[in-house]
Amino acid sequence: MRIFKFGGASVKDANGVKNVAQVLQHEGTENTLVVISAMGKMTNAFERVVDSYFYKKEDLTEALSFIENFHQQMMNDLFSQNHEVYTKVNYLFGELSGFMVRNTSKDYNFVYDQMVGFGELLSTTIVSAYLSEIGVNNQWLDVRELIKTDGNYRDAKIDWEQTQQQIHDKVDVSQLNITQGFLGGFGEQTTTLGREGSDYTAGIFAYCLDADSVTIWKDVEGVLNADPRVFSETALLEEISYTEAIEMAFYGASVIHPKTIQPLEQKNIPLFVRSFEDVTKSGTCVGRGKKITPEIPCYIVKKNQILVAISAKDFSFMVEDNISDVFKKLHEYKLKVNLIQNSAISFSVCIEDKYNHFKDFYNDLKGAYKIKAYEDTTLFTIRHFDDEAIETIRKRGKSIIRQINTETAQLVIQENV
16 A cells, blocks of 8 residues: 655646656556545645634625636536536535534634645545546545544544544545545544644555555655755755754655654654656555765755844843743743743744734743743754755854754854845
8 A cells, every 4th residue: 555645736727637647657556545635735725715704804705706717717627618617616615605604613723724725635536537537536535534633623532543444434445546644633623733744644545555655746856955045056855864854844844744754763664755747657665774865964944034132121040940931921922832942031932923913921920030022033953954044044144142052053044145
C-alpha cells in the first residue's frame, strides 16, 4: 500500500488536475491511497468567507461567488456540461449555504472548520470524477468518517484507536482511493488538523495501513536546503533522516508538516518528496538513520516575527516565577514561541502572532513589566552552519539576537528594505 499526497499547487487549474492523473498513471494506481488538498488558494478564499460571515456580511456574497466561479470554471474545463459532477458540486455548495443559514454558534473556530473544510470536499470530488472520466477507476472516501478527532477545532487531536478501526474497516487497500487532507471528524462535525495538515493526513493513513511508503508531490524537486523564494541558490537534499526532518520542521521548514514524521518513524515508513512536474526525478528520501546528503548548510526562514524583550520594572532578576508568568500569558494568548533567550534582568522571546493576539498580550503585561517589541522581524535558522553561512544572513540586515549551539544557529534580523 502506498500513500500519495497532492497539495493545492498540484490542482490549481484544469491542467494541474490532468497532470495529477498522468502522475498516477505513470506510477500505477493499484494499492494506492491519494490525499488531496483544496485547489490552489481555495483555503485562503474560504477563510475570507468565514471572516465575511462573522465581520463583513456585505462582502459575503462576493466571497462565495469567487469560490463558486472558480470551481465552475474548473469543471467547465474538464467535463461536458451534463456531467454528473456538476450535481455533486452543487450539492456541496447547498450544504455550505444550509450550514450558514442554520448555524447559531458564535464560536469562530467551530464555524471555521465547518466551512473551510468544503475546499477539500470540492477538490476531491472533482479529481475523483475526472479520473473516472478518463477510465481510472477509484473510490472517493469521506475522510471525516475515517480520521476521528477530539473537538479542538482548527487544531484537532487524533483519536488513534477509533481512527485505526475506521480505516481498517472502510478502506479497500486493493484499489485506488481518493480522500481529503486536513480534515477529521468529531461526531457529526468537521474538524481540521491545523493549516497545511494534509501531509499529516498522509502520515496518519500510512501508520494505520502499514503503508510501504508515503510520497508528497510538490512543485519543487524535493527537500531543498533553502526556500527558493528567499534564496537565489539552493540545492536538493537527496537523503535526510527522520530526526533531521523533524528538526527542520520544528524550526519552520515548509516542505514537510511538523506532525507528519512521527507516525512514519514509529513504523519505519520511508517518506519521499518528489516533483509532480518531473516524475523521472527521484527527489528526496526521508528515512531512519540516513545521513544528510549532501552535508551543507540548510536555511529555514520565518518572516513576520515579533521579538519581545521583557524585564522587571524594579530592575530585579528575571527568574522562574516571572518567567513562568510570562509563559502562562503566551499560552493564554496563543502566541507561538520560536526562540527564547534570557539574561539576568531580561527575557526575550521571538513569537508568531497567528491569531492576532499580540496587542492583548502586550497590554496585559505592560503594567507589571517593561516590554520592548521589535515587530516585522525575520527569524533565520541555519542547520549544519558554518561561518560563511552565518555571514550570509548577517548581511541581510540588522542582527538583534544571535543564538548558536552545536548543530544550529538562529538569528533574528531586521532585514534591509
